[in-house]
Amino acid sequence: MEKLAYFDSSHEMPLEIIMAAGFTPYKILGDVHQSNDPADKYLSSFFCPAARSWLTEALTHAKEWAGIVFAQGCNSTNRHYDIWKVHVQTPFLHWFGVPLLDSAAAKKHYRVELQRLISHIEDHFHIKITSEKISEAIGKSNEIKKKLQRLSAFRYQKDIPNRDYLTAMIKCLTCPVDEISAWLDSEIKAWNAKPAFPSGKKRFLLTGSDITYVEWMDTLDDCGIRIVRDDLSIGERFFATLIPNKNDPLESLLEYYMNIPKPATRPTIQKRLDYLYKALGETKVDGVLSQNVKFCEPFAYDSVPVNNALKDKGYKVIHLERDFSPAADQQLANRLAAFVEMMEEGNNE
Template sequence: MLNGWALIYLIEQLINIFSKKRHSKNLMETIAYFDASHDMPEEVIAAAGFVPYKILGNVHVSNDPADRYLPAFFCPAARSMLTEALAKTGQWAGIVIAQGCNATNRHHDVWKRHVRTPFLHWFNTPLKDDVPAVRFMKTELWRLVDALYRQFGILVNEAMLADACRESNTIKKKLQVFSGLRMEKDITNREYLEVLVKSMTLPKPEAIKEIDAAIATMKNRGPFPADKIKVLLTGSDVTYPELMEQIDEAGFRVVRDDLSIGERYFATLIPEEENPFEALARYYLSIPKPATKLGLSKRAQYLETALEQSGIRAVISQCLKFCEPYAYDAVLVNNALKEKGCRVLHVEREYTPTPDNQMATRLAAFAEME
């Protein structure tokens, strides 16, 4: 007769067998996620057999659908992401919303009422990174696992999550190589952003192929252009290539950054030696800090270290209009960088693909100072 632990083990194995069958059926289905920074543990989605897709919005599409529910002075990027969700929700198996800034946190109330999806989950990432925060993060990971099981009948176990973490690390390592080439090769700002977007929106095996192809291509590129100025880019996330092109046209090449659609995504690796749930919780609380989380001094320290490592002293700080977290942070962070002898340009930008002539003038003046 089976004792209690043996019975639990047997039940878990039966569930895993069932999960693998359901896992294969849902292999290429997509679960989209919305977050204000790199807060959503996409590895859990991948471990369940779904394609994690980061909702980025589309600057070329009018925000009119979202404007029915959100005021015009609300973050335009977040409104664009809601517009994308309203249009594409039928293509996704579900949506996960992770806690980001105070503004986007209220999105969950809007989305659960107006976005028609069979699965909408709120992932409550902690603001701090101390020991209680790690415990809280682990609880949230298990809560997401439970929600996926209840909705799709897929139980993510440690082995499945460990595989997803290894795949995620493979992508991060390759992106580290690709990013490092920016210091040496003629890689445009647009090309860098496009590779990052692919890594967050394509199925992971396809993303790996795209990154490998980009690395092979860029290694054969010419040297870093003599007429370009190496710069670190910080501030609000950049989701469309036209802004990167404008920075390029002004004479600046972004060789370092702390953007969520940038180095925050691959700056560090997920520890593979420990329990994957513990490792994932610690990883997401240890990556470079965005303005949406506590830890202003840590964010400034990361930027200072990046500047020291690269030997560059020019910083472009940009803030999307109505992006309050970065607007608040910019003063203190930029002053800290200036105290270290860095030259900092701060600009506020609109959410538009149209070139901003005022920004162009300020970028040109900043380039002349270099």
């Protein structure tokens, strides 16, 4: 099945429309191991390095995809669309204008945008995206979300390296849905059979910019940190809630995408905090790790009020800014190791 790629700085893209059109939704995630030189011809180096890496991937691989949908995400990257329009060679490029708010007017706008996306895909590829096909895609999406909910719960009880969780998430966002569904079944069995949670590790909730490469997750393991909860888009935000079952599948999508846990790119901070409080209420953690990749302004700005609110509730919170690089960052590792050590000293007092 051909891939229809999408640019999505959080979880805004209604994958079910792509699935209903008969394509594999492929989230463009870039490659931290490749130089960003191709994108840096068009974007200054003070722009988000993750988004520059996505442009690099598109400049190199767009010809392998049926097309690209660009979902309106964060204000730091929305206007990158103008650069993609001019420089990325693709037979199909669509701007999906996701509203920022969830008011009645925003819902109306969202519905228009869904219909505009459907019509554009239908006209360009000469296909029909029926309500039945969208409903079927919603069913498949929910199946994946339920399996991810089961899989992710093992993080608390079992010895699951941080990289294994991120690898599973990336696979779910880039591979054919039917293939993923069968693979998740085998992973659930495999994770269930793993040894118990290692006694020397601390349980953390991870929040902030999306992590797109496994090496950074390894650094956390090296510092004695296991991520057992998160609110990332390449993470729990993707599977925290199921798509409701309504007579009109567009209404189901509308309700789902407007009510998923909020990232820093969407108002309000309180709504983002609501999910964090819920996760922290459900799962006892030793600490909260908040981070943003360099030049990610949405999560950097949000981190101050969000982290202060969590600290006020008594949670132990550390905030870090990280480079976009697979190389181990020793300074960052030292800070994390010192934070974990302080926790242990606090527990022994």
